[in-house]
Amino acid sequence: MRTLIILAAVFAALGLVPFFVVSDVWLNIAIMVLYSALLGQAWNMLGGYGGQFSFGHAAFFGTGAYTVAVLQVQYGINPWIGLFAGGLAAVVVAAIIGYSTFRYGLKGSYFALVTLAFAEVLRILSNSVPITGAGVGLLIPLQVAPSNLQFADKGSYYWLVWAMALCAFAAACWIGNSRFGAQLMAVRDNEDAARALGVRAYSVKLRAIMLSGFFSGLGGVFYAQYFLYLDPHIAYGASVSIESLLVPIIGGIGTLFGPLLGAVVLHAISEVSRDLIGDVPGISLVLYGALLVVMVLFLPRGLAGLLIRRKAAPQNRKKQEAEHA
């Protein structure tokens, strides 16, 4: 209940940002922060709450993005419909990946690599079939009108991504306070013990990946409508998958606000580094990679782990010793 109130307050405050931030540059940064938080929270549902680390969230993101784009460009279907179609298409992809991995008990690094392989397969497919514009990519014609899910002002885009992020965070909040979430976290912490208590581990994980895929797909829809251009590398390339996992890992996986915190920190770093070093290609990625190494080495529970209870820290150490023994 308390977290729900805090969540509502945070998002109410975030909703006011366009009234105070008039500069398009800053509003764009705010948009990208919420967009990253959306992708990060989507990953967090499966990776944080469910303990299933995916390296291939681009599979969902790209499917959402291509669905809304292809429906518009090739079939003239309104992107508002495409928005839901994109989310659902991502859910279908998630169900396929979830079915083929969880059904056969794939976990840990194997699961991570198989998700990556799925994303790669989709990248190659989208690079080869004409419907996605193949390697050339897909340009969504500029037709600014709210009915077209295209806006003249950044403020409206902000509210679009804000609403999507709000839904994702509300869903994560629900995970933290529901039977489904309790079962998901139980499977994460000990699958055998959970199953012995009657938790249908396979079904719980499958639902988690579908939920996660849905919000990742929404992120893809937003990307397509905001930038109006897609190619196989943008949609299904590794960057989206990396961003999706980096954000919650920085902020704190398995926590409600971790992805928001991570998104803020990530964009702050990339803005500051751009100011200091200039627009050198790849430099922010070097920082991202270094950050990932540092977080995993020294703060596996993320920044949130610093802020809230540090109780589990000694336990982690003990577990580590047991691992090594």
Next chain:
Amino acid sequence: MPEAMLEVSNICKTFGGVRASRNVSLSVPDGKITSLIGPNGAGKTTLFAQITGFLKPDSGSIRFLGEDITGASPEEIAERGMIRTFQVVKPFAGQTVRDNIAVGAHLRIRSRRGALAKAEEVAREVGLGNRLDQDASSLTVAGRKRLEVARALATEPKLILFDEVLAGLNPSEIRDVIPVIRAVKDRGITILLIEHVMQAVMSLSEYTWVLNQGGLIAEGVPKDVVSDPHVIEAYLGKGMAERIAAREKADV
């Protein structure tokens, strides 16, 4: 005679060359505490794993409450009312005691509030009432064993299979946990124990099976079973031999 609650018939299981279960049959009667004993590596845990769906027997069948559950999944078996605990306790580390027990409670209770209330109630029953908000990983060994019992209890089972729930506890802790197990039985829940602690088996269970190298070698009332020469030879053999040798030495 009504059919027993749990009917295990002719279970066989091999791992590579190891025959972990050789044609094991036993029937667990309703409403009692019964037990399964045997030396380390006898195949007790493996038998539990097969009964509860974690391993598939090579052959044989398992019936629970009159229905065939051979090959059913652990989840399904838990839903039917049979819960196992683990010899190596498996707490959901990083979650509170309350949340741990609530996972069990959620098997029958959909609402979060209801499950948390149930968790609290069960925690009190097993003596974890003042540790509800503690991280499960910070519990002592005895506390973790209680947690295993509590989680199982919260699912409102008809039958609980306890795998060495007393192992690793000191005598005073054992004295504390035994009444908890009795109380579970008094709620009408049937119990099958795997136990090493002989004193516990003698005082708790009404009937016992002895497993050795995967096969049953004796069964009966505990006090008869422990005096069965087969059992002494197979199960207590080494200990007895040592004790006798020691006594002889003392006599000299």
Next chain:
Amino acid sequence: MPDLAIIIPSVLNGLTTGALYALVALGLTLIYGVLHIINFAHGALLMLGLYAVYYLNTRFGLDPYVCLLIVPPAMFALGYALQRGIIGRAGHGRDENILLVTLGLSIVIENLALFFFKSDTRIIDTPYSFEVVQIIGAFVPEPKVFAFIGAFVTAGLLWALMSFTDLGRAIRALAKERKGATLVGINADHVYAMSFGLGIACLGVAACLLLPSYYVSPQVGQGFVLIAFTIVVLGGMGSFVGALIGGLFIGVVEALSGLFLGESLGQIGIFAIFIVVLIFRPTGLLGHKV
């Protein structure tokens, strides 16, 4: 149905490419077999090796095969340091953490390479770059033949090292059981780092053998990670023979599916194999062996 005149060169091409894949996979399978971790930075480190060979060749005029004396030892040192300094400390009891940390390393290495070496694709010029050998009526570039032989020699050397040296015995003991190995006085951290170093040294060998018939760019390693891992899975984690056979197999599959499906779609065959093999046979087709 294309006739044999097209299929045979394609298969030969696949076999030689596959040998290189095998070489890359040998290091990965060694690391996996001993440390039970997946090195996601494998491709990025291969790329570093390729740049090392490239600059040794273009700046100092060293023949890529002479670089075999320099690059693999340097890569060994790098691998040793990485394992001891970073990777070995990152697990915290979860294998995904290793994957994450090596992913982070690969991002850093690739983007630093982009910064220092720019994104251009580079090749080297050797006297034998365009020499060909005729095999069953098909022409195979000479460097590819050398690479093919080199892969087998390397696998043989690795096997000998594992079988006949003290280090090999220590590695095998550690791979089997850490606790027992440390009890008999094996310094686990050191031997793990040696194994990781050896795995990365294999990449150094691969880089020297690869560059004469290939190219280098900051992203060149990306394509190799999943392919190498597919081979490792296919061949059985930790098995050298498996890596060789798996590498050749994947090379041929890639060449043939490229022939039948076209260059771009052809790669799907590999990932499809990867997914199917991982899902159904996580211990590999040839079983588990170290």
